[in-house]
Each structure stands twice: as structure tokens, then as C-alpha cells.
Amino acid sequence: MTKSENEYKKGLWTEEEDKILLEYIRVHGRKHWNRIPKLTCLKRNGKSCRLRWVNYLSPNVKHDNFTEEEEDLIIRLHKLLGNRWSLIAGRVPGRTDNQVKNHWNTHLCRKLGLIKQTRKQRLPSKSNDSEVKRIQTAPSSSNCGNLSPISDHKGAEVQGQGSCLDGFEEFNVAQWEGEKHVDQSLLFYDDHNFVVDSPELMEFFDGFDPVDPM
DNA sequence: AATGTGGGCAACCGCGGGGTT
DNA sequence: GAACCCCGCGGTTGCCCACAT
Numbered sequence: 001m002t003k004s005e006n007e008y009k010k011g012l013w014t015e016e017e018d019k020i021l022l023e024y025i026r027v028h029g030r031k032h033w034n035r036i037p038k039l040t041c042l043k044r045n046g047k048s049c050r051l052r053w054v055n056y057l058s059p060n061v062k063h064d065n066f067t068e069e070e071e072d073l074i075i076r077l078h079k080l081l082g083n084r085w086s087l088i089a090g091r092v093p094g095r096t097d098n099q100v101k102n103h104w105n106t107h108l109c110r111k112l113g114l115i116k117q118t119r120k121q122r123l124p125s126k127s128n129d130s131e132v133k134r135i136q137t138a139p140s141s142s143n144c145g146n147l148s149p150i151s152d153h154k155g156a157e158v159q160g161q162g163s164c165l166d167g168f169e170e171f172n173v174a175q176w177e178g179e180k181h182v183d184q185s186l187l188f189y190d191d192h193n194f195v196v197d198s199p200e201l202m203e204f205f206d207g208f209d210p211v212d213p214m
Numbered sequence: 215a216a217t218g219t220g221g222g223c224a225a226c227c228g229c230g231g232g233g234t235t
Numbered sequence: 236g237a238a239c240c241c242c243g244c245g246g247t248t249g250c251c252c253a254c255a256t
Contacts, residue, residue: 011224012251034241046241051224051226098224098225102223106222
């Protein structure tokens with residue numbers, strides 16, 4: 001930790017700081033975040049500035065509540081991708097990885113019945129011991145089962161419940177345009193969305209529009 | 215009304231990858 | 236090829252607020 005690093009402010013952003021950051025981005029664009037504290041009077045490090053923009057200030061970020069459609073999409077994507085929040089967020093328009101991660105850890109874990117203990121429920125009461133605190137604040141992501149990408153591709157139930165994937169049908173990959181061979185068992189289709197059960201395949205299919213199998 | 219508890223979310227931390235020099 | 240810088244990611248923490256006791 002250098003001395004200059006200690007001079008950076010931490011914690012919540014003020015409106016004034018937001019204005020400064022927005023002005024920097026307006027002039028210089030979204031790059032060279034580490035130059036911001038040098039070129040502006042902002043006492044924030046580059047990472048903090050980038051995070052503030054990406055998670056809050058960007059006009060692409062939605063700030064309203066998650067819809068049921070978004071939640072359903074996140075649940076299905078999480079089943080396929082695990083805790084790869086950036087990949088999931090990339091497929092939920094207007095949502096950031098942080099938003100998706102937080103929403104998963106707070107709302108969806110509980111909704112799916114995956115949460116066992118809250119971080120505060122783990123606390124042996126009235127203990128301020130730092131060691132104990134570290135244990136009790138174990139991340140909610142690990143509390144909720146940390147769904148890794150499923151190993152069996154046949155639309156197995158999500159841990160703890162199965163409703164979110166009910167109604168899935170295997171999708172005939174022959175209806176896709178493309179040249180590469182794809183294991184059909186990796187693809188599913190529900191009423192509204194296509195689902196690809198592999199990050200690599202997700203990337204591969206990014207360039208294609210699904211053909212409605214109906 | 216005061217205090218405790220839990221939920222929700224913004225922000226930080228540590229690490230790794232990619233690009234540049 | 237090594238060193239450095241920048242960026243992005245996932246996990247973790249801190250703070251605030253609402254609600255319960």
C-alpha cells in the first residue's frame with residue numbers, strides 16, 4: 001500500500017463526485033480510468049471510478065426493479081453458466097454483473113429455496129471478534145449452493161427446486177444456421193428463449209439469431 | 215421510544231488476463 | 236521473454252434502512 005493509495009477516498013459517492021466523473025467521461029471517454037485522479041480533482045482510484053460508471057452512472061443501466069422475465073432469465077442462465085455474472089449480465093439487457101449478482105444473492109436464492117443461513121444468522125450473538133466476523137459474513141453466494149454449471153445436460157432440476165426449468169424442451173440444433181457441429185444435448189428451448197448449456201456455445205451462438213422451432 | 219436483527223445494495227479487494235513497452 | 240499497466244471479474248464487506256421486539 002503506497003502513500004498515494006491511502007489518499008484515495010472510499011465509500012459512497014456523492015453527487016459532486018458523480019458530476020466530475022461524468023464530465024471526465026464526456027471529455028475523455030470510458031478509458032484510462034487510472035488517469036482520472038490525476039486529471040481531475042476526484043480523490044478516487046481508477047477502479048472505483050470505473051465501477052461507479054459501470055454499475056450506476058452508465059445510461060445503459062436500468063435502476064428499476066427486476067421483472068419476473070428478467071428473474072427467470074437469470075435463473076436459467078445461472079443454471080447454465082454458474083457464477084459467471086458478467087456472462088449472465090451480458091444477456092440481461094440493462095443489468096450489470098453486480099446487479100445480477102446482488103439480486104441473485106438476495107432475492108433469487110431465497111426464491112429458489114437455496115439459502116440456508118443468512119450471514120447474520122451465522123453470527124454467534126454479541127461477538128465482535130474479527131475471526132468470528134469473517135466466518136459469519138460468509139458470502140451469500142456460497143450460502144445458496146453456488147450452482148455450478150450442471151454436469152448432466154438433460155435439463156436436470158436446479159438444486160433445491162425444479163420449477164424454473166419446467167417446460168423446457170430439447171431444441172433441434174439442425175434448425176440453427178451455422179456450420180460447426182454442436183451437441184444437441186447442450187441446447188434447450190422454452191416458450192420464449194433459447195438456452196445453450198455451455199459458455200463456449202453461448203459465445204459461439206452470440207453471432208446467430210435462433211430460428212423459432214415452433 | 216430504544217434497541218436489535220436481517221435484508222438489500224453499493225462499493226472494495228484480490229486476482230488474473232491481455233496488451234504494450 | 237520479462238515487466239508493467241490497465242481492465243474486468245467474482246467474492247466479500249460495509250453501510251443504511253425497515254421491521255420486529
